[in-house]
Amino acid sequence: MWWHAYRVRKSVQKREGQTLCKRCGLLYEKPLTECPHCSGVSDAELRMLLRQRKGFRMGLGRLMLVVAILIVLGLYLYNQG
């Protein structure tokens, strides 16, 4: 699935004029000296946020897998008929 790998690589790439925060991994505008996403968040809260984000991403990945299986199954049944 080359298109999937391509999309992942593109989303990881740094966007123009934005900096990737080393603390929370989110992008923020370059003129800012500190990240607006996590500058006011404590370490414990940040960990919780990151865990939630990871869980969301994993859930999305599973959904994509189910959709892919359904598409393959649909094509298989279509070819049978």
Ligand SMILES: [Zn+2]
């Ligand atoms: Zn941050």
